[in-house]
Every structure is written in structure tokens, then in C-alpha cells.
Amino acid sequence: MSEIINETKIDSNFIDKWINEMLLNLGFSENIILFLKISTLTVLAFVIARIAHHVAKKILVRTAERAVKRTKSKYDDYIVNRKLLSRTSYLIPAMVIKPFIDWIFKDMEDLNLFLHNLVSVYFIVIILLMIDSTLKVVQDIYATKPYAKERPIKGYLQGANLVFILIGILTSISILSNVELLAVFTGLGAIAAVLLLVFKDTILGFVASIQLSVNDMVRLGDWVSMPSHNADGDVIEMTLNTVKIQNFDKTISTVPTYALISESFINWRGMKESGGRRIKRSISIDMKSVHFCTPEMIDKFKKVRFLRSYIDEKLEELKEYNQQFDIDESSLINGRRLTNLGVFRKYMESYLKHHPHISKDMTFLIRHLQPNEKGIPIEIYVFSDDTRWAIYEGIQADIFDHILAVLPEFGLKVFQFPTELSTDAGHLES
Numbered sequence: 001m002s003e004i005i006n007e008t009k010i011d012s013n014f015i016d017k018w019i020n021e022m023l024l025n026l027g028f029s030e031n032i033i034l035f036l037k038i039s040t041l042t043v044l045a046f047v048i049a050r051i052a053h054h055v056a057k058k059i060l061v062r063t064a065e066r067a068v069k070r071t072k073s074k075y076d077d078y079i080v081n082r083k084l085l086s087r088t089s090y091l092i093p094a095m096v097i098k099p100f101i102d103w104i105f106k107d108m109e110d111l112n113l114f115l116h117n118l119v120s121v122y123f124i125v126i127i128l129l130m131i132d133s134t135l136k137v138v139q140d141i142y143a144t145k146p147y148a149k150e151r152p153i154k155g156y157l158q159g160a161n162l163v164f165i166l167i168g169i170l171t172s173i174s175i176l177s178n179v180e181l182l183a184v185f186t187g188l189g190a191i192a193a194v195l196l197l198v199f200k201d202t203i204l205g206f207v208a209s210i211q212l213s214v215n216d217m218v219r220l221g222d223w224v225s226m227p228s229h230n231a232d233g234d235v236i237e238m239t240l241n242t243v244k245i246q247n248f249d250k251t252i253s254t255v256p257t258y259a260l261i262s263e264s265f266i267n268w269r270g271m272k273e274s275g276g277r278r279i280k281r282s283i284s285i286d287m288k289s290v291h292f293c294t295p296e297m298i299d300k301f302k303k304v305r306f307l308r309s310y311i312d313e314k315l316e317e318l319k320e321y322n323q324q325f326d327i328d329e330s331s332l333i334n335g336r337r338l339t340n341l342g343v344f345r346k347y348m349e350s351y352l353k354h355h356p357h358i359s360k361d362m363t364f365l366i367r368h369l370q371p372n373e374k375g376i377p378i379e380i381y382v383f384s385d386d387t388r389w390a391i392y393e394g395i396q397a398d399i400f401d402h403i404l405a406v407l408p409e410f411g412l413k414v415f416q417f418p419t420e421l422s423t424d425a426g427h428l429e430s
Contacts, residue, residue, distance in 0.1 A: 038104055045100035049093035056089040078140040084133040090126045094119050113178075121172045128168045135161050149220040155209030155257070158240035162202065204258035205241040211261055218243065218260060223268040229255045231265075248389075276359040276383035277392050283403060284375035285341065286413040293338040297411065301343055306350035314338060344410040345378065348403065352382055357395045359383040375415035 064085055068076045079085060098119050105112040135157045142148055174180065212218050218235055224245060225232045231253035237244040243260060245253045271277055293301070298315070301307045318336050321327075327335035349366045352358050362383040369377035384395045407414060 041100065041104045045097050045104070048100075049096040052096045053089060053093045056092045057086065061085045061089050074144070075141050078137045079133075082133040082136045082140070084130060084137060087126065087129045087133055090129075091123065094122050094126070117175045117178075120175050124168045124172055124175075128165060131164050132161055151213060152220055152238050153213075154238060155206065155213070155240045159206045159209070162206075162240070201241055201256065201258070205239075205256065208258040208261045209238070209240060212238075212257070218267060219269070223272070224265055225268070226253075226255060226259075226263070226265040228263055229253055229259065231255055272387050274362070274383075275387065276362045276385055277387045278363075279358075279380060279382050279384055279392075279396050279399070281396065281400065282369055282377040282379035283400065284377050284415040285407075286375050286415040287371065289411060289413040290339060290341045290376070291411065292332055293340055293343060297340065298338065300409075304347065306354065307343065307347055310346050310350065311338075311343075340410045340412055341376070341378075344407070344412055347406070347410070348378075348380065351402070352380070352399070355399070357385050359385045 065080045068080050098116070101112060101115045101119065105115060139154055139157050142153055218224065218238065220235055220238060222235045223233065224235060226245070231245040231247065233245050233247035233253070235243060236246045236252075238257070241257060243255045243257055245255060247253055298311060302311050315338075318338070322329060322335040325335070329335060345366050345368075352364070352366070353360065358364075359382070363381060364383075365379070365381040367379050367381065369379050371377075380399070384392050386392060386395065404414065
């Protein structure tokens with residue numbers, strides 16, 4: 001083998017001498033001959049490199065991509081989609097040009113070294129692009145797993161990619177400046193404060209991504225509300241620096257990842273997983289319409305399906321109580337009596353317990369709130385058995401439609417500002 005190499009060197013030296021002598025005989029100076037020789041070989045090197053890259057990319061890579069698409073596995077398709085093979089083909093031109101540098105610039109040590117360093121930096125850039133594609137392939141494959149939404153790794157992969165880029169930059173600086181890599185790392189401490197300032201958001205985002213993942217605070221597909229950032233919708237993407245939330249009006253809110261750690265937000269995942277969504281709404285009753293039930297009203301309530309058993313049991317209970325304490329029932333304020341508001345509250349309780357879309361296993365309250373200038377708020381605090389937004393709103397609307405319709409049957413009125421006052425207020429504002 002060594003003999004063949006020696007013979008090749010002898011032949012190349014012979015060719016160089018022959019070309020030089022021929023050009024000298026034609027009247028060219030040595031400087032012009034050197035310039036022509038370098039120019040010609042440089043153009044030749046780039047042409048060969050271009051041809052090699054074309055063959056690698058148009059023939060080898062495309063053949064490999066067609067073969068990959070014919071396979072049954074979907075995983076290798078991600079390699080093609082993320083252009084890993086295409087980016088690998090860019091190594092070919094550098095591999096072709098590198099030996100030409102030694103041949104063309106063998107007598108120019110400084111230029112030879114500089115060009116070798118440039119080629120090395122080119123190699124590093126292509127390798128970084130290949131690493132980027134590889135990490136994206138890993139992300140695509142991981143996204144097909146059922147647990148990917150619960151444990152997203154995109155932030156970690158972006159962090160790893162950032163580390164590789166920093167190493168690549170430092171290595172390139174080391175190569176171009178002819179300084180050992182260890183010395184570059186040592187000098188890095190002097191600019192650490194600048195790097196921390198430049199990459200502040202990235203560092204905070206990386207730490208926040210770890211906390212969000214470890215504590216299972218946010219997943220892809222979660223419904224989150226963050227009023228401080230005008231965000232209310234589903235999480236569609238989580239990266240190292242940002243979390244994208246598609247609001248219900250189809251706009252996109254971009255929230256810094258670390259904001260989910262430093263600020264408060266609501267994650268509605270618990271509501272979805274529980275299978276029930278809270279209905280918490282009150283209606284104000286005019287206090288002037290609250291009174292004791294008359295015998296006519298009691299006879300009327302006995303005909304109501306949801307009240308029949310309650311009225312009979314309650315009347316028996318009140319009768320026993322009043323007799324036990326010898327209550328004079330000629331005065332309405334003596335003893336215990338039914339009120340229209342109490343009967344209405346019991347009606348709503350029974351009505352909602354028989355409602356097909358109200359959960360019986362979760363909190364169930366029909367309660368009075370503190371009376372105020374708008375009357376007595378009667379609050380319904382129950383859970384629907386369907387968490388879908390449109391259906392939930394329909395259930396809630398049907399319940400309060402019914403409440404407003406049946407209130408007059410109990411002799412009750414809803415409190416609202418008189419129309420005259422509203423008109424007068426409108427005139428005053430205008």
C-alpha cells in the first residue's frame with residue numbers, strides 16, 4: 001500500500017513539474033502560474049464537491065427515502081419528514097474538499113490551517129443540524145405514545161439541543177482561534193453574567209418545564225384559564241420558552257413557560273376527569289313576596305308531584321309540634337308554619353334530584369345567601385353530569401328557565417330594578 005502512495009506522490013510531483021515547465025516556456029511568470037494553478041484546482045474541487053453532493057442528495061438520499069416510505073413502520077417516516085438524511089448529505093462536499101486543501105495549499109501553511117479550520121467548523125454546523133433533526137424525530141415518535149400528553153418532553157429536547165449548540169459554538173471558537181477547548185470553557189466564566197442575561201428566558205423556561213412536568217401541572221389538551229394573560233382555552237403546544245393556548249374564540253395566546261410557575265392560573269382538568277361540572281348560580285327573590293302558605297296554597301302544592309310527600313310529612317310534623325307546645329294557631333306568628341319560600345326551596349331540591357343531568361354523587365346544595373339590597377339570593381350549587389361546554393350551558397339554562405317560570409306558582413317574585421328607575425338612570429347617564 002505504501003508503495004502505491006509513494007508512486008502516486010511521484011506521479012503528482014512529475015505532473016506539477018511538467019505543467020510548470022510548459023507554462024514557463026509559454027512565457028508565464030511563476031506568480032501567474034501559481035495563481036492559475038490554485039484557481040483551476042479550487043474550481044475543480046468545488047465542481048467535484050458539487051457533483052458529489054448532487055449524487056448523494058438526488059440519488060442516494062431519494063432512493064433511501066423512497067425505500068423508507070414503502071416500509072410498514074411509521075417511525076422511519078419521521079426521519080424523512082425531519083430531513084435527517086438530506087442534512088447528512090451535506091457532509092459529502094466537505095469530505096471531498098478537505099483532501100484538495102492539502103494538495104492546493106500545501107506550501108501555504110497558515111492558509112492551509114485556516115481552511116482546514118473552516119471545514120471543521122462546517123462539519124460542526126452540519127452535525128448540529130443532524131442532531132436537531134434527530135431530536136425532532138425522537139419528539140415525533142414520542143408524541144405517538146399514549147402517555148405523551150401527560151409527560152411532554154419537547155422542553156427537555158429543546159434544552160438538550162441548546163446544550164449541543166452551545167458546545168458547538170464553543171468548539172468552533174476553539175478551532176478558529178487555535179485555543180484549547182478547556183481554555184475556552186475557562187474563559188467562559190468571564191462572560192457568564194452576559195450569557196445569563198441573554199438566555200434568561202430560556203433558563204427560566206427550562207426550569208419551569210421541569211417543574212410543570214414533575215408536578216403534572218399542565219398537559220397538552222388541558223383547558224387552562226389565565227386572566228393575567230387574557231388566556232382561556234386549550235393548551236396546544238408546550239416548548240422551552242412558551243406555552244400556546246388556543247382560546248375558545250380560536251385566537252392563540254402565547255404565555256411564557258415560567259409564567260405558569262410564577263403566576264396563578266386555573267387548570268380545569270380536574271373538572272373534566274371528575275365527570276361533573278359545577279353549576280353555581282343564584283337568583284334574587286323579592287323579600288316582599290315571602291309569606292306564610294295559605295290553606296289554598298297548601299292544597300295547590302299537594303297536587304305537585306315533587307311536593308306531595310313533603311307537604312304531607314311536613315304538615316304532620318308541624319301539627320305534632322304545635323300540639324305538643326299548645327300553640328295558639330289563631331295568630332300566624334305563633335308556632336311553626338310553612339312559607340312559600342321554604343316550599344319553593346324544597347321543590348327545587350326535589351326537582352334537581354330527579355333531573356337526569358344532575359350528578360347525585362357530588363356536592364348538592366340549594367341554599368340561602370346573605371340578603372342584600374337586591375333581595376334574598378337563592379343559590380343552586382350542584383354539578384352537571386356532562387362537562388362539554390355547550391351541553392353544560394344548555395342544562396344550566398333549562399334549569400333557570402324552569403325556575404323563572406314556576407316562581408309565580410309559589411307567590412314569589414324575582415327582584416329586578418323597576419323599569420322606570422332604569423329609564424331614569426339612562427337619561428341621567430346621557
